[in-house]
Amino acid sequence: xxxxxESGGGLVQPGGSLRLSCAASGxxxxxxxxxxxxxxxGKGLVWVSHISGDGGxxxxxxxxxxxxxxxxxxxxxxxxxxxxxxxxxxTAVYFCVRGIGSGWFDPWGQGTLVTVSS
Amino acid sequence: xxxxxxxPDSLAVSLGERAxxxxxxxxxxxxxxKDFLAWYQQKxxxxxxxxxxxxxxxxxxxxxxxxxxxxGTAFTLTISSLQTEDVAVYYCQQYxxxxxxxxxxxKVEIK
Numbered sequence: 634x635x636x637x638x639e640s641g642g643g644l645v646q647p648g649g650s651l652r653l654s655c656a657a658s659g660x661x662x663x664x665x666x667x668x669x670x671x672x673x674x675g676k677g678l679v680w681v682s683h684i685s686g687d688g689g690x691x692x693x694x695x696x697x698x699x700x701x702x703x704x705x706x707x708x709x710x711x712x713x714x715x716x717x718x719x720x721x722x723x724t725a726v727y728f729c730v731r732g733i734g735s736g737w738f739d740p741w742g743q744g745t746l747v748t749v750s751s
Numbered sequence: 752x753x754x755x756x757x758x759p760d761s762l763a764v765s766l767g768e769r770a771x772x773x774x775x776x777x778x779x780x781x782x783x784x785k786d787f788l789a790w791y792q793q794k795x796x797x798x799x800x801x802x803x804x805x806x807x808x809x810x811x812x813x814x815x816x817x818x819x820x821x822x823g824t825a826f827t828l829t830i831s832s833l834q835t836e837d838v839a840v841y842y843c844q845q846y847x848x849x850x851x852x853x854x855x856x857x858k859v860e861i862k
Contacts, residue, residue: 668851678791678799678842678853694850728798736846737789739810741798 635659635740637729642745649719653745655712655729663687663707666732669714671725672744679725682714683732697723719749753777753845757854763862770830772857774843779823780806787847790819790828793856794839802841803828835861 641653655667669681682693682703691703702715712729726744733739754777764770780787786806791799801810803819806826816831830837838861843854 677856678844680851680853683849692849733801734804735787736851737801737804737844738791738799738851739801741800744798 635731637731637740637742639727639729639742639745642727642747644748644750645719646751647720647749649749650715650717651719651747653714653716653727653729653747655714655742657710657712657729657731660731662705662710666736667705667712668730668732668738669703669712670728670730670738670741671723672728673722673725676725681727684712716747719747721749723747724749752850753780753848753852755843755845755852755854757841757843757857759857760855761858761860763860764830764833765862766835767832768862770833770837770859772828772841772843772859774821774826774828774854776824776826776845776847778847780845780847781823782847786822786826787845788819788821788826789844789846790817791842791844792837792839793842799842830859833859833861 636658638656645651668683684691684703700718704713728744729742730738756775758773788806790803793799807819818829820827840856840858842856
């Protein structure tokens with residue numbers, strides 16, 4: 634069974650940092666692009682970042698560029714999102730998702746909640 | 752960035768009746784005879800679930816009452832006979848270009 638399990642969320646003060654992890658299982662991790670998508674409370678879905686299977690291609694949404702860093706460890710089947718200079722508007726559930734084919738997402742992890750507040 | 756706009760924002764449909772959700776993109780999603788559009792279902796407290804890719808290809812295990820249609824810039828998700836378990840928010844997503852973008856969501860409820 635394909636599984637994605639996020640961890641690392643929590644409460645952080647504005648300007649702080651947090652690292653999210655996503656443990657993948659049930660598929661060939663290195664063979665897939667991986668993405669982070671976030672959802673603010675009561676709001677819609679917003680793509681944050683993606684990384685190619687070999688880690689050689691990385692893209693960020695403009696609103697996190699320079700503040701967030703996506704990475705992966707294919708030996709550990711784990712995806713990461715290092716978040717720094719966090720702002721209140723970064724408060725959201727962060728989903729780890731597997732990229733399929735030309736770019737749709739399946740499956741989604743359960744998500745991890747990041748709350749940025751003083 | 753490609754802007755995805757769904758309508759309506761919410762709708763209430765009687766059990767067994769048809770629900771129709773529209774999705775429009777700010778530019779064509781058609782390339783090489785394929786439309787780069789997916790539909791997702793998100794139930795309360797759960798992550799989204801992929802229903803349809805390539806605008807009309809239903810995922811394995813998705814009930815056939817869910818149908819995706821349309822091409823270019825205008826797409827539709829139809830639930831032919833609404834069931835209780837279909838209460839959810841539905842999102843369209845374009846994967847024609849990065850950043851992949853989503854519609855704002857359509858909330859489907861029982862009337």
